[in-house]
């Protein structure tokens with residue numbers, strides 16, 4: 224990589240890398256602005272209703288493909304029925320750079336990163352009391368890594384293994400600007416967000432509170448084979 228200096232990079236599990244401070248403050252501000260726009264529609268940011276009837280505490284809006292438990296579609300049947308907004312090219316490009324950054328110690332994985340082409344983004348907003356239970360990201364039909372970008376308040380991110388929801392796991396603090404990539408043997412690892420730390424964001428960020436998380440994914444889906 225042509226980085227000016229080496230960012231600290233922590234391997235959390237095989238295929239899972241945490242890069243603190245990857246996004247600059249101006250870069251974070253730009254993403255926060257973009258998230259505001261996406262949250263406004265055409266598909267509104269909403270609480271997802273789970274099959275058991277309860278609603279997630281996190282609010283979510285999608286780009287590229289709309290996710291609801293447990294499938295992707297091009298239209299938001301559970302949120303007004305409109306077509307989901309496209310995933311902008313610059314965001315896919317950012318995802319490519321993220322995978323390259325995470326793989327900087329691993330030339331083979333780094334070469335594969337050049338072909339990384341995410342077509343789904345989930346944008347999650349956490350207020351002070353929101354959290355996300357342990358789950359796998361497994362509705363994609365691709366083994367390509369998931370890229371996670373954090374903005375706003377810090378959180379506790381719990382990262383386990385693909386084998387069990389119950390652990391063992393590693394607890395990581397994700398702060399604004401942090402990158403987390405999980406792929407390879409960790410692609411289907413259980414993970415969740417048990418806690419957000421209110422008031423920890425830089426006031427310069429332009430968020431009045433809460434945490435945003437953007438995950439970029441490769442759906443592996445084609446329009447003709449929607450599921």
Ligand SMILES: O=C(O)CCC(=O)C(=O)O
Nearest residue numbers: 345347360371416436438
């Ligand atoms: O908010 C996070 O850091 C994780 C989000 C997540 O796991 C998901 O959207 O599937």
Ligand SMILES: [Fe+2]
Nearest residue numbers: 358359360414
């Ligand atoms: Fe997830």
